[in-house]
Amino acid sequence: MTPLLSVQNLRVGFPTRSGLFQAVRGVSFDLGRERLGVVGESGSGKSMTGRAILGLVRPPGRVTADRLDLDGEPILNLPESRMRRLRGARISMVMQDPKFSLNPVMTVGRQIAEGYRLHTGTSRAQARAKALEMLAAVQIHDPERVFDAYPHEVSGGMGQRVMIAMMLAPDPQVLIADEPTSALDVSVRNEVLRILDRLVSARGMGLIFISHDLNLVAQFCDRVLIMYAGRVVEELPARDLHAAKHPYTQGLLDSLPRLDRPVERLATLQRQAGWRDAPEEGTP
Numbered sequence: 001m002t003p004l005l006s007v008q009n010l011r012v013g014f015p016t017r018s019g020l021f022q023a024v025r026g027v028s029f030d031l032g033r034e035r036l037g038v039v040g041e042s043g044s045g046k047s048m049t050g051r052a053i054l055g056l057v058r059p060p061g062r063v064t065a066d067r068l069d070l071d072g073e074p075i076l077n078l079p080e081s082r083m084r085r086l087r088g089a090r091i092s093m094v095m096q097d098p099k100f101s102l103n104p105v106m107t108v109g110r111q112i113a114e115g116y117r118l119h120t121g122t123s124r125a126q127a128r129a130k131a132l133e134m135l136a137a138v139q140i141h142d143p144e145r146v147f148d149a150y151p152h153e154v155s156g157g158m159g160q161r162v163m164i165a166m167m168l169a170p171d172p173q174v175l176i177a178d179e180p181t182s183a184l185d186v187s188v189r190n191e192v193l194r195i196l197d198r199l200v201s202a203r204g205m206g207l208i209f210i211s212h213d214l215n216l217v218a219q220f221c222d223r224v225l226i227m228y229a230g231r232v233v234e235e236l237p238a239r240d241l242h243a244a245k246h247p248y249t250q251g252l253l254d255s256l257p258r259l260d261r262p263v264e265r266l267a268t269l270q271r272q273a274g275w276r277d278a279p280e281e282g283t284p
């Protein structure tokens with residue numbers, strides 16, 4: 001079966017005065033109709049991997065890959081006009097902070113409706129109905145009121161759900177969610193996770209769930225990639241995360257606070273030079 005997304009040896013580099021800085025150094029994975037977690041400390045290349053897949057790395061950043069296929073179709077270095085048609089319609093990304101992704105001078109309902117119209121060419125009335133339906137689908141209880149609100153008039157949690165509604169209206173095959181819940185309180189967070197979960201099981205969407213929260217990913221995802229310094233250092237089923245083999249993953253787990261095993265001080269990760277040069281050149 002063709003994977004929804006197939007990534008082979010993805011690399012992102014930025015030229016600097018002291019040479020090429022490689023933010024992503026040969027990431028490979030296939031995504032099916034599943035919840036794939038991507039974890040790793042800040043700066044390990046998680047967001048850049050997502051941006052590269054969507055063609056959102058701006059020059060002078062450079063993206064290369066041996067393969068980057070969406071449902072069997074190569075999407076690496078497509079002309080921007082073609083990429084713009086795919087982005088939002090067939091593959092979408094929910095960014096970490098909705099404030100940077102929503103247009104501040106347009107009501108949230110209009111943003112969802114216009115985005116939907118752009119990709120589907122439906123009438124204004126149909127797009128409005130779709131936007132209201134999507135707002136309700138992300139558990140916004142008074143969609144009519146929220147439709148007419150400006151981004152600054154909604155809470156952070158609601159803004160994040162509005163973003164998800166906007167990304168999901170055209171029914172993409174793949175959604176990349178970059179720390180979609182890290183700014184939310186626990187009850188809103190669980191709500192958002194339930195929504196994403198339903199989309200994977202009901203619509204057969206593929207979800208890449210980027211997070212630095214290993215416990216959350218262990219509970220929510222099917223499979224997890226662990227990133228370190230721009231590489232995938234380990235891949236394993238989410239339920240086995242706590243039995244991770246790689247010392248970096250074990251270090252990440254040890255540095256998590258645990259209610260059942262309080263410690264005086266959290267362990268700090270002792271990095272080793274060898275981790276940067278994981279044996280898996282290419283396939284993890």
Ligand SMILES: Nc1ncnc2c1ncn2[C@@H]1O[C@H](COP(=O)(O)OP(=O)(O)O)[C@@H](O)[C@H]1O
Nearest residue numbers: 014021023040041042043044045046047048049
């Ligand atoms: N525009 C840029 N130019 C150069 N380096 C960048 C740029 N954006 C991000 N980086 C670097 O790329 C690395 C990976 O960043 P990122 O993917 O955002 O990490 P993560 O999401 O895992 O925290 C970091 O070292 C970051 O400093």
Ligand SMILES: [Mg+2]
Nearest residue numbers: 046047048178
């Ligand atoms: Mg990030």
